[in-house]
Structure formats: structure tokens, C-alpha cells
Amino acid sequence: MSERIYASYWLETGDDPARAAEVIAGEQSSGTFVALPNETPELKARSGARVERLEVLERVSAPSLPTPVQAAYYTRCRLELSWPIENLGASLPMLMATVAGNLFELRCVTGLRITDLRLPPSFAAAYPGPAFGIQGTRQLSGVAGGPLIGTIIKPSVGLSPQETAQQVRELVQGGIDFIKDDELQGDGPHCPFDERVRAVMRVVNEAAERTGRKAMVAFNLTGDLDQMRRRHDLVLAQGGTCVMVCLNAVGLVGLHELRRHAQLPIHAHRAGWGSLTRSPALGWDYAPWQKFWRLAGADHLHVNGLRNKFSESDDSVIEAARAVLAPVMPQAPMTAMPVFSSGQTGLQAAATHAALGGADLIHTVGGGIFGHPQGVAAGVQALRAAWDAARAGVPLELQAERDAALRSALGFWK
Structure with a gap:
């Protein structure tokens, strides 16, 4: 079974939370802002980020961050995404670009904070960590x-x-x-x-x-x-x-x-x-x-x-x-x-x-x-x-x- 990378977030959105989670997952893997014919179901199953968990916490009346899209209310959630290691390899710079890339400025996001990160053994093999x-x-x-x-x-x-x-x-x-x-x-x-x-x-x-x-x-x-x-x-x-x-x-x-x-x-x-x-x-x-x-x-x-x-x-x-x-x-x-x-x-x-x-x-x-x-x-x-x-x-x-x-x-x- 392929190794996977797991990142957890605190998310706030004025959109439907499930749709916002899929937008974030797509943006940070195989998707883009429009559907493309070569993003086949097979490719998406192989390389797309997965929404592993989405837990609604509360609704609030005002967004935490400035947003061009106003909503009746904003939903705060716990979100966990995962990626196959094959998307990026055991690379810290690419890991940073993947878990903390273009997520924060998405229009559907009015708050986003990285709260946890779980890495597969490949990273320990690639990086020796502290020498002392x-x-x-x-x-x-x-x-x-x-x-x-x-x-x-x-x-x-x-x-x-x-x-x-x-x-x-x-x-x-x-x-x-x-x-x-x-x-x-x-x-x-x-x-x-x-x-x-x-x-x-x-x-x-x-x-x-x-x-x-x-x-x-x-x-x-x-x-x-x-x-x-x-x-x-x-x-x-x-x-x-x-x-x-x-x-x-x-x-x-x-x-x-x-x-x-x-x-x-x-x-x-x-x-x-x-x-x-x-x-x-x-x-x-x-x-x-x-x-x-x-x-x-x-x-x-x-x-x-x-x-x-x-x-x-x-x-x-x-x-x-x-x-x-x-x-x-x-x-x-x-x-x-x-x-x-x-x-x-x-x-x-x-x-x-x-x-x-x-x-x-x-x-x-x-x-x-x-x-x-x-x-x-x-x-x-x-x-x-x-x-x-x-x-x-x-x-x-x-x-x-x-x-x-x-x-x-x-x-x-x-």
C-alpha cells in the first residue's frame, strides 16, 4: 500500500464545508478551477488528495479574514487531508508547497490554520534530522x-x-x-x-x-x-x-x-x-x-x-x-x-x-x-x-x- 502524508487544518468557510474541502484537496493535488478531460477518475484516484475527515465545529456570523464573497454565515471545521507520497517524494520543500501552498488564499476560505502533520517513514529515510x-x-x-x-x-x-x-x-x-x-x-x-x-x-x-x-x-x-x-x-x-x-x-x-x-x-x-x-x-x-x-x-x-x-x-x-x-x-x-x-x-x-x-x-x-x-x-x-x-x-x-x-x-x- 502506498505511503500517505496527512495534514490537519482548522478551516472556516462561507461555502458548503464539504465542497470547500474538495476544492482545497483538488487545488493541492490533481485539480484546478475547472474540470479538465485528462483528470480522469483513474488519475484522481491515484494522485488526488483525499478528504479523510471533516468535522463541523460551529457557525459564526462574520468571516475571520477579509473575503470578496459574503455569506449568510461561516462554518468552522476540523479538516484532515492526505496525499500519496508519489505526488512529491520525500522532499521537505515540496511537502511545504503541498500542505501549505495555495490553500490560504482560496476564495472559499475565510480562515485556515495547519494544526497537525503526520509523515510516512520515507521522510525519516531521506532526512537524518538533528546530528546532536x-x-x-x-x-x-x-x-x-x-x-x-x-x-x-x-x-x-x-x-x-x-x-x-x-x-x-x-x-x-x-x-x-x-x-x-x-x-x-x-x-x-x-x-x-x-x-x-x-x-x-x-x-x-x-x-x-x-x-x-x-x-x-x-x-x-x-x-x-x-x-x-x-x-x-x-x-x-x-x-x-x-x-x-x-x-x-x-x-x-x-x-x-x-x-x-x-x-x-x-x-x-x-x-x-x-x-x-x-x-x-x-x-x-x-x-x-x-x-x-x-x-x-x-x-x-x-x-x-x-x-x-x-x-x-x-x-x-x-x-x-x-x-x-x-x-x-x-x-x-x-x-x-x-x-x-x-x-x-x-x-x-x-x-x-x-x-x-x-x-x-x-x-x-x-x-x-x-x-x-x-x-x-x-x-x-x-x-x-x-x-x-x-x-x-x-x-x-x-x-x-x-x-x-x-x-x-x-x-x-x-
């Missing part, structure tokens, strides 16, 4: 258990390579596990990539020689393919243990080609994600979206953070993190590490740990570390103490009684 994942990241960072205590270089841009290296020096002296470039830091004239890598790794390598433990630094090498390969090789040659890319900027092909070349974990930033998800009536849920990037090779994936500075709810953040920790498919777990960020401090540690039921994550805290009144090292210690308390089930205030850095941090973490 959770286990490899722990081995390279030397953090056998608990979260990787991390931060982002701040200010995001404007520092010179030497100023960046000085920040890194303070962080590694404080015992940080993980440091990343901001997604806006690239290869500008004020902080050239090559100079930044050499200056930072000089500090990291010197500290590793003294302590026997090397902080993991994710250098943002987002760029053209040749640039990313060359930048990766520089990081590797300088003794670095991680690289970073902005997924929506480099695309599936960019990430996949980097994965084929890379000998280091790939830290994947989801910058631009809000444009794909912020409207509840359009775009993507995180769970199906992140499967593409894990198959393409992301070792770490950003999921926002609890009580974040953006618009995402805590429930959505935790659902995203759980999706990253769940298998891509039964045949291929392809584990990746969720990255919590965005306005984080140690105040979120206990709730994050409780919601996930574990600590396989990177917790990146910027201002909550750099703003500590006793300095950067105290900021690192305070975040670590907060996570020690979370994992032990100890109230934060009680932990602060025996940890001066945490006690001081509670005065400015808000």
Missing part, C-alpha cells in the same frame, strides 16, 4: 543533567568584537553553560563575524584550559550557503561547539545543506514566527511547523518562554516545547532541545520545570543576568540557584535564604 540533539548537546556542553543555563549577548548589536569578548569573559568566569549571538548580530562592519569568533573563542578556550569545561557559544552565521559553510568552518577551527541560524531567513534548503556540511550542533532561531502564527485564523500551530526544521537538522529550537515579553500565552509556549521533545514520527524520534527565551529570569524556572516535567532545555536569560546588581557572575549564579530550587521542589524564597546572589536577584527580577 539533546544527548550530543549535553556531551559537548558538559551539562549532564538539568537545563543549560544560558544567555544572549546584550546589547543585541553595537558592541565591537573586543567588547563582545569581554562580556563572554565575565559570563564564563561566572560559570555560564551557553551563550548565543542575538539573531540581529551578523557580519556588520562594527562587529565582523570572523573577528568576533576569534576574539570570543580566545576567551572561551583559555577558560576551558583553566577549568576543563568549555562554554557552548552559538555564533549566528545566517547568510548565503557559501557564507554559512565558511563561517561554520571558522567556528569549528577556532574550537567552537555550536552555530546558529535564523530559520525563516535561510529556509528549508539552507538549513538542510548546512546540516549536511556541519560538524557542530545547529541552534535554530524562529525569528519571524509571529507572522506565521499570530492570527488564530491563519497560518500554523507550532507542532507541525517544527517537524520540518527537525527533519532538516535543527538541534535546538526556540519556543519563547513563560510570561514572555511577546503576545504568546504560557499554554502555547509549553505546547511548543512538548512538541520539540516529542518524536517527529514513531520510526524517528529525532530529539531536539527546546530553547526558552524572551524576558526570562529565574522566576520562570519552577513553572517551566513543572510544566515540562523535566529540564531537557536551554534557558536563556539576558537582562536577568546582565542586570544583576552584583554583576554578571552573580546573575549566572542566581539563575542556576533558581533552577536548583525548581528541580528540588524548594520554594524560591527559601533557596534565596541560603544563596546571596539569588536573594539579591529577587529584588530586581520582576
Whole structure:
């Protein structure tokens, strides 16, 4: 029996839901806007998308999205479609074009959101997924258990390579596990990539020689393919243990080609994600979206953070993190590490740990570390103490009684 791809959607339409579902299925497989003589029943049975499920949820009086066709009411549904693998082969770019192509702008659609994606074993055979994942990241960072205590270089841009290296020096002296470039830091004239890598790794390598433990630094090498390969090789040659890319900027092909070349974990930033998800009536849920990037090779994936500075709810953040920790498919777990960020401090540690039921994550805290009144090292210690308390089930205030850095941090973490 042929392998099939299954995608689920939340659909809103002013048309008859069954007819709208068939229009979507036809648009994304063998059909077009008019019946054609060479779309025979045999061809349609072989290559047409199938409507596997259509469940009406409710009717509403107004459309969620602008529409040129007004209706008396609009029906909201759960829709599942499937395609034979022979239509596209085990290709992530073609999968994206198939499950998220011209569906959204169809006239009969007034709301459409991808909520689930189930893939056949062919995709696991075609794409190796993360090369390092959770286990490899722990081995390279030397953090056998608990979260990787991390931060982002701040200010995001404007520092010179030497100023960046000085920040890194303070962080590694404080015992940080993980440091990343901001997604806006690239290869500008004020902080050239090559100079930044050499200056930072000089500090990291010197500290590793003294302590026997090397902080993991994710250098943002987002760029053209040749640039990313060359930048990766520089990081590797300088003794670095991680690289970073902005997924929506480099695309599936960019990430996949980097994965084929890379000998280091790939830290994947989801910058631009809000444009794909912020409207509840359009775009993507995180769970199906992140499967593409894990198959393409992301070792770490950003999921926002609890009580974040953006618009995402805590429930959505935790659902995203759980999706990253769940298998891509039964045949291929392809584990990746969720990255919590965005306005984080140690105040979120206990709730994050409780919601996930574990600590396989990177917790990146910027201002909550750099703003500590006793300095950067105290900021690192305070975040670590907060996570020690979370994992032990100890109230934060009680932990602060025996940890001066945490006690001081509670005065400015808000």
C-alpha cells in the first residue's frame, strides 16, 4: 500500500464545508478551477488528495479574514487531508508547497490554520534530522543533567568584537553553560563575524584550559550557503561547539545543506514566527511547523518562554516545547532541545520545570543576568540557584535564604 502524508487544518468557510474541502484537496493535488478531460477518475484516484475527515465545529456570523464573497454565515471545521507520497517524494520543500501552498488564499476560505502533520517513514529515510540533539548537546556542553543555563549577548548589536569578548569573559568566569549571538548580530562592519569568533573563542578556550569545561557559544552565521559553510568552518577551527541560524531567513534548503556540511550542533532561531502564527485564523500551530526544521537538522529550537515579553500565552509556549521533545514520527524520534527565551529570569524556572516535567532545555536569560546588581557572575549564579530550587521542589524564597546572589536577584527580577 502506498505511503500517505496527512495534514490537519482548522478551516472556516462561507461555502458548503464539504465542497470547500474538495476544492482545497483538488487545488493541492490533481485539480484546478475547472474540470479538465485528462483528470480522469483513474488519475484522481491515484494522485488526488483525499478528504479523510471533516468535522463541523460551529457557525459564526462574520468571516475571520477579509473575503470578496459574503455569506449568510461561516462554518468552522476540523479538516484532515492526505496525499500519496508519489505526488512529491520525500522532499521537505515540496511537502511545504503541498500542505501549505495555495490553500490560504482560496476564495472559499475565510480562515485556515495547519494544526497537525503526520509523515510516512520515507521522510525519516531521506532526512537524518538533528546530528546532536539533546544527548550530543549535553556531551559537548558538559551539562549532564538539568537545563543549560544560558544567555544572549546584550546589547543585541553595537558592541565591537573586543567588547563582545569581554562580556563572554565575565559570563564564563561566572560559570555560564551557553551563550548565543542575538539573531540581529551578523557580519556588520562594527562587529565582523570572523573577528568576533576569534576574539570570543580566545576567551572561551583559555577558560576551558583553566577549568576543563568549555562554554557552548552559538555564533549566528545566517547568510548565503557559501557564507554559512565558511563561517561554520571558522567556528569549528577556532574550537567552537555550536552555530546558529535564523530559520525563516535561510529556509528549508539552507538549513538542510548546512546540516549536511556541519560538524557542530545547529541552534535554530524562529525569528519571524509571529507572522506565521499570530492570527488564530491563519497560518500554523507550532507542532507541525517544527517537524520540518527537525527533519532538516535543527538541534535546538526556540519556543519563547513563560510570561514572555511577546503576545504568546504560557499554554502555547509549553505546547511548543512538548512538541520539540516529542518524536517527529514513531520510526524517528529525532530529539531536539527546546530553547526558552524572551524576558526570562529565574522566576520562570519552577513553572517551566513543572510544566515540562523535566529540564531537557536551554534557558536563556539576558537582562536577568546582565542586570544583576552584583554583576554578571552573580546573575549566572542566581539563575542556576533558581533552577536548583525548581528541580528540588524548594520554594524560591527559601533557596534565596541560603544563596546571596539569588536573594539579591529577587529584588530586581520582576
